[in-house]
Amino acid sequence: MDIAILLYDRVTALDAIGPYEVLSRLPGARVTFVAAEAGPVRTDSGMLTLLAERSIAEVRAPEIVLVPGGPGEVAARAGESVLEWLRTVHETSTWTTSVCTGSLILAAAGLLEGRPATSHWLALDALRELGAEPTLQRVVFDGKIVTAAGVSAGIDMALALSERIAGAEVAQAIQLGVEYDPQPPFDAGSPEKAPAEIVQLLRSNSRFTTGEAQPA
Amino acid sequence: MDIAILLYDRVTALDAIGPYEVLSRLPGARVTFVAAEAGPVRTDSGMLTLLAERSIAEVRAPEIVLVPGGPGEVAARAGESVLEWLRTVHETSTWTTSVCTGSLILAAAGLLEGRPATSHWLALDALRELGAEPTLQRVVFDGKIVTAAGVSAGIDMALALSERIAGAEVAQAIQLGVEYDPQPPFDAGSPEKAPAEIVQLLRSNSRFTTGEAQPA
Numbered sequence: 001m002d003i004a005i006l007l008y009d010r011v012t013a014l015d016a017i018g019p020y021e022v023l024s025r026l027p028g029a030r031v032t033f034v035a036a037e038a039g040p041v042r043t044d045s046g047m048l049t050l051l052a053e054r055s056i057a058e059v060r061a062p063e064i065v066l067v068p069g070g071p072g073e074v075a076a077r078a079g080e081s082v083l084e085w086l087r088t089v090h091e092t093s094t095w096t097t098s099v100c101t102g103s104l105i106l107a108a109a110g111l112l113e114g115r116p117a118t119s120h121w122l123a124l125d126a127l128r129e130l131g132a133e134p135t136l137q138r139v140v141f142d143g144k145i146v147t148a149a150g151v152s153a154g155i156d157m158a159l160a161l162s163e164r165i166a167g168a169e170v171a172q173a174i175q176l177g178v179e180y181d182p183q184p185p186f187d188a189g190s191p192e193k194a195p196a197e198i199v200q201l202l203r204s205n206s207r208f209t210t211g212e213a214q215p216a
Numbered sequence: 217m218d219i220a221i222l223l224y225d226r227v228t229a230l231d232a233i234g235p236y237e238v239l240s241r242l243p244g245a246r247v248t249f250v251a252a253e254a255g256p257v258r259t260d261s262g263m264l265t266l267l268a269e270r271s272i273a274e275v276r277a278p279e280i281v282l283v284p285g286g287p288g289e290v291a292a293r294a295g296e297s298v299l300e301w302l303r304t305v306h307e308t309s310t311w312t313t314s315v316c317t318g319s320l321i322l323a324a325a326g327l328l329e330g331r332p333a334t335s336h337w338l339a340l341d342a343l344r345e346l347g348a349e350p351t352l353q354r355v356v357f358d359g360k361i362v363t364a365a366g367v368s369a370g371i372d373m374a375l376a377l378s379e380r381i382a383g384a385e386v387a388q389a390i391q392l393g394v395e396y397d398p399q400p401p402f403d404a405g406s407p408e409k410a411p412a413e414i415v416q417l418l419r420s421n422s423r424f425t426t427g428e429a430q431p432a
Binding site: 012013014017018020021024025027030031032033040045047048049050051053100120121138139149150151152153155156159160163168169170171172173174175176177178179180181182183184185186188189190191193194195197198199201202207208209 | 228229230233234236237240241243246247248249256261263264265266267269316336337354355365366367368369371372375376379384385386387388389390391392393394395396397398399400401402404405406407409410411413414415417418423424425
């Protein structure tokens, strides 16, 4: 099973690596990190470089395509060649997926028109403006398109997808393999659960949401 | 705050990237990925390459050092120069941390002798053989040494550490920023919770635990 994970300048690393760590454990999985051009890709913080092994031109028919998010104008930064590639690979993919604001890229490619989808909670308005129907679920399945909420939600999405692809036993084995028994120290992971002042802080200050390098 | 994350051949990516995604959002954080030699590092699956920006020789006094895990004989693969580096940086670090079998590397460096610590659930016996006192908690604080359980536990550790470093408000803001409101599809993330046959499957077959490339 060929899985292509898209990279682009200032991508958010965990959006890609969370699902990678799950999906790469599927029996027969072959994950390829791709970008408009093969080579090193800098993440949003400016502190990490991932390698895109192949250019999108070299990967024409992945069974799973995964689009991670990143801060700001992700669709513009991903570029028209990437949007065109997404339209093409979506025609033959088994699953077309996104994490966080990766859904804005899918939407910009025209793949979410009128469809239920999700994104980072701060990007749901932008998702609507691009033609999708924002949904507050952490993982949204709509036909073969699967979108996940912000950053860490890609892990949950990948496990749910693993169950669809390989069954509950394999998905549970992968979950136990990566010891995913989450115990966050706070119940503050969604805007409905976090204290109102924390939600307001994030609405007014992008430092905690984007991971972008900023003055201390 | 200088944060050094160690890479080495066949490291497990999420062990490193989960905590990176949290800790890089701390005010004033400067994360550097280091390895025995600077340059590309291949992860355990053989499907992903991360870049070590600097050699360990160039990074002598990080305030936080983080050692991710990987399959097999991680301490031997990390190498004696890395163990020596860990002993040195531990002398001046504020926090010395590990995820998954990264604790075996800390133990091999002599830093966990007689101390409570954790690791991937399949590596707790190996941790004991290296002189530590295995503990079943997901995150173990013992003085300035912090160890986390398998792979995904690094996210929980990094949030707990963020609270110690910068307070509850900042830790909650980071949690909300990465939308860490986990909703795994199964309650199968620890050997106490997973079905017995899944636990047995993982004890007899490393494919789901290590992420190593294997025949399909």
